[in-house]
Amino acid sequence: NAMTVEEYNAKLSDFIVELKQKNAPFEIAVQGNVQQVRARIFVDGKKSNGEPIGEYNTTNPLYVDPDTLTNKSFPKKGKNGNTKFKDGKDHKTGYFDSYSDFRVELGLPINTINLHLTGDLESDFGKAATKISPTKYVVQLDRDENIPKFEGAEARFGEIAAQTIQEKEDFEKDSLNELINAMDKKGLL
Secondary structure (H helix, E strand, C coil): CCCCHHHHHHHHHHHHHHHHHCCHHHHHHHHHHHHHHHHHHHCCCECCCCCECCCCCCCCCEEECHHHCCCCCCCCECCCCCCECCCCCECCCEEECCHHHHHHHCCCCCCCCCCCCCCHHHHHECCCCEEEECCEEECCECCHHHHHHHHHHHHHHCCCCCCCHHHHHHHHHHHHHHHHHHHHHCCCC
16 A cells, blocks of 8 residues: 555645644644643642742731622621621621631632632633634733733742743644644655
8 A cells, every 4th residue: 555756745745735724733732731831820839930839828817708709608707707797787798817718718729829719810811722823822811800910920929821841841742743643644654
């Protein structure tokens, strides 16, 4: 089932045209890389240098309005646990000894900051990279109100969104593997 040089060159030319138009191997590698970066930030809570993003405050008390959270709830109560003020009015917020305690109450991890409270920032960051051209993709926050949140986190903790050395190496390896797989499927190897 050997092919002639002319047949091979024709197949290779078709493959190159397809690469220029779609570049599927690159797209697969890009989308996989976005998920890798996303997991590092929002699951593992790690910065671009591999260190934890930060630690949650364990000392400053705070009041939080449960009505501002879409997918979490907690009792509205004061510092001493009472649900009403002395004048009989209901508390509108919940008291917590610290932000760390607040996260514990919501059943969220406190080992490292992971920028995930409501899930809003995570869902806005990189469900997928947006294709600009067959060789250019962009990862962006789609909703403007989330841009200051992310910029604030980077100003406070250091670089978070930039790829780590490992993520860059994995991307290069994945890109090459996807290209080889695509060439193999077309009978070019």
